[in-house]
Amino acid sequence: MKKILLCVLLALLSISLVACTTTNEDKPSLTDGTYTATKNGFQEGYETVSVTIQDNKIAKVLITESTDFPVTLTTPALKEIPTAIVEHQTYNVDTVTGATMTSLAIKLAVKDCLEQAGGTEGFNHAVEAKEPIVKEDITTNILVVGAGGSGMMAALEAYTDGTVNSISGLSVTLIEKAASVGGITSLSGGVHYVYTDETGAYDEAWANKCLENEKATLQASMELEFNEELMKNEILINQHANQLMNETGVQQADAWGHMTFASNDDHVDPKWNGSYFTYAMGPYIENSGIDLRVNTSATSLLTDETGTVIGASVQDKEGTYNIYADKVILCTGGFAQNQELIKKYAPGFEKGIVFSSGTNDGDGIIMAEKLNAQIIGNKMMGHIGADGNVGARPDFGAAVYYGWNMHPFVNMNGERFTNEDKSKYQIYHDILNQPELTAWAILDADDPFVPDLEASTSEYVHKADTLEDLANELGLPFDTLQKTVQEWNECVANGNDAYFGTDISHMQELKDGPYYAYILRPITMTSEVGVKVDGECRVLDVNGTVIQNLFAAGDMIMGGNIVSYYFDARGTGTAFYSGTLAGKTAKNESLEH
Missing domain, CATH: 3.90.1010.20 (Sufe protein. Chain: A)
Structure with missing residues (x-):
């Protein structure tokens, strides 16, 4: 809407x-x-x-x-x-x-x-666009395309040598098509997985144990071949990546990587905790020796006669030029804003309501595809929410985002359609196939989330004295909704959900009114389609061969390499750790030559 x-x-x-x-x-x-x-x-x-x-x-x-x-x-x-x-x-x-x-x-x-x-005539003319000029080309050791979470970490790792107080000696250029850094990370929950070793060894045995845990955790969310080497290297580099973040002021409150205000913040508490990362990392990047260029987009990758990547053609507000580089790291995010790419690589997801950075248009995928990069994955990542403006965090967001789903989800036919205990990211997929792309959560007066709904000012929260009144208000057939509620209550009484297998401990009987409802719509955030990479973030072509000097990180590689369906904390975590890993690989190769 x-x-x-x-x-x-x-x-x-x-x-x-x-x-x-x-x-x-x-x-x-x-x-x-x-x-x-x-x-x-x-x-x-x-x-x-x-x-x-x-x-x-x-x-x-x-x-x-x-x-x-x-x-x-x-x-x-x-x-x-x-x-x-x-x-x-x-x-x-x-x-x-x-x-x-x-x-x-x-x-x-x-x-x-x-x-x-008195009027607007004479004050409504379009500003005449200036003719773009051909600008002078530049040369750098490492070019990072995209300054979201993965891009900033890649640039930081390439520029530094172990800590932010030690410099690698390489020239690093970071370009961002938006007017500011942060990308979709600034619109993320900001929680990222953190691996710790109580013994302090952080050795091979510990990494292998973590890898087995991750494989078990993510197995249900992965339909393709799991990139074990990539995941293991992300595990091994996570301590170093978090150290770099801490040194720039990104404070993490616990082992889950919940972010808190950095010391240089003067902002109100944001709804999206990923902003904490940008608050701290952004000023460091801007004041470092990294050549940051905002309002600058890459339009194509440059290659030599052997197909080796040697840089990128870019465009800023003034004109076009080439950036020649030893290594290029693509951190351009997904393509939630590109309907053509969704139809091509994730058919069936075109109907999702987009809540994403406006720059999330798949330009990195398009550039890599022209070099015959192997594109893998076939889904979009989304969540249940309200609309494309508030996304998955409306003012009744606690019920949507953090609830244990003690209430049934019904479609516009008044019928249940899913296991309410599934991941919100998977329920997003289910709602895409429901009438009018709309579902409702039905609650009674005893539900623990009623205070959130009572405090809400959203048009998407409804309250009625009787179930029939609620059905009429929502436009649902009352007879069907009444039957659905009766079946739900029978499941609770019998201790088993015979219809969809929802965990009975997460089901609560619907009793007396007043009754409440809040809307559930499929909110598309980014894509789970990426380029195939090896264990150190080198991009592979359709034959599985490394495309020389080309790397990728973040949403460019999460889909298909790590997950098919999104899993909590993997978006931001993959951004931070794969960005650091890509920066490290590119840095080491550049230093060797």
């Missing part, structure tokens, strides 16, 4: 901007003064804007309040959009890559202020 809303907003904004082209003489006579307006932004946040009109011009645009988050992604828009509007005397300026919803909120709020002042 929100994805559709965003498209409608963009379309309406475009229509209002191109409907007429005006000259200065056509401009309305604006009344001098300061005007304010508030527009909704991202994840239930909003932007409040103050616009000062003086002598029929936009004299000043200020953001007086912003609740959009994570601030690591929204800050560039808060800085750049107001400046551009004053400079070009139009609210139709380019949105900031990676912060589209925040950019639109600011632009629409300025439009509102202009209407209050």
Whole structure:
């Protein structure tokens, strides 16, 4: 729904901007003064804007309040959009890559202020695009494409020598197509698996034991050949990777890798804990000797006559140029935003409601594919949630994300359709096949999550005195819903779910009203399709041969190498550890030559 809303907003904004082209003489006579307006932004946040009109011009645009988050992604828009509007005397300026919803909120709020002042004609023209120029090429030892969690860790590992206080001596260039670093990591839960050895040995025997545990844990989530060597190397490097993160200020609270505020934070508590990583790591990267280039995207990989990768062609706001490199590491994430790639590699998942970074469009997969890289996996990673704006964390998120599912999930026919005790990531797949892509969790007054629902302001939470009233409110057939509830209660009484095999200890009888319901929709976050790599993150071609000087990490390799279905903590964990591993392999090879 929100994805559709965003498209409608963009379309309406475009229509209002191109409907007429005006000259200065056509401009309305604006009344001098300061005007304010508030527009909704991202994840239930909003932007409040103050616009000062003086002598029929936009004299000043200020953001007086912003609740959009994570601030690591929204800050560039808060800085750049107001400046551009004053400079070009139009609210139709380019949105900031990676912060589209925040950019639109600011632009629409300025439009509102202009209407209050007397009109928008003459202030709605598009900014004339500059002709791109051909810029001077550069050379670096290691080029990292993508500055999310895996990209920043890859760059950090390649640049340092053991600790952040020791430098490898290699030149490292990190490019990011968005206006800020962080990528989808900033929109992640931020929890990552941490392997510890109480003896402190961290030896081969310990690594093998951890590997066997991981194989047992992930077996149900993997349909392809498990990349044991890759997983073992991630285990072996995890202590070093976490040490590097700690040295840059990324604090971890426990053995599960829950992140806490870094010492240099001045931000409010974010809804997505992956932001903690960016809060700390981002400033370190920016102030290090790593050559960080934002608003810069790779358009193709460069190869020599033997097919060896020698760099990438890139484009920034000014123009195009080549970056020649000894090694290239692809950390560009998945392709949740690319419907063509979803249809090609994960058919059946096109219907998912996308909640992902706007830069998650599969450019790394496309570039690797052109070099005949082996593409593996066939699924998307998603969760149950509300819509494409709040994703899997609506204000009743505790019930969605952390509940033990003591209540039945029913589709729009009023029927159960799944084992409610399955992973939320697998239930996401099930809801994709339900009518209207919608399901409801049904609760009674005794459910432990009722306080969360009572406190919710979401349109997706419903309450009714009787089950029949609730069915009518949700648009469900009452007779079917009533039968479903009776069957659920019989399962509880008999101590066995004869229909879907849900753990009986996680089922609670539905008794008296009032009754509650919250929505369950399939929220697509990223892809579980990646490039095949060896145990040290070297990319393999369709014949299983290493593509020389090309590496990949993060979401580029998680799907198909580690999991087919997503498993908790593996996204962020794979990003951090495979990023470090790819950086280490590329660094060592570069130093050897």
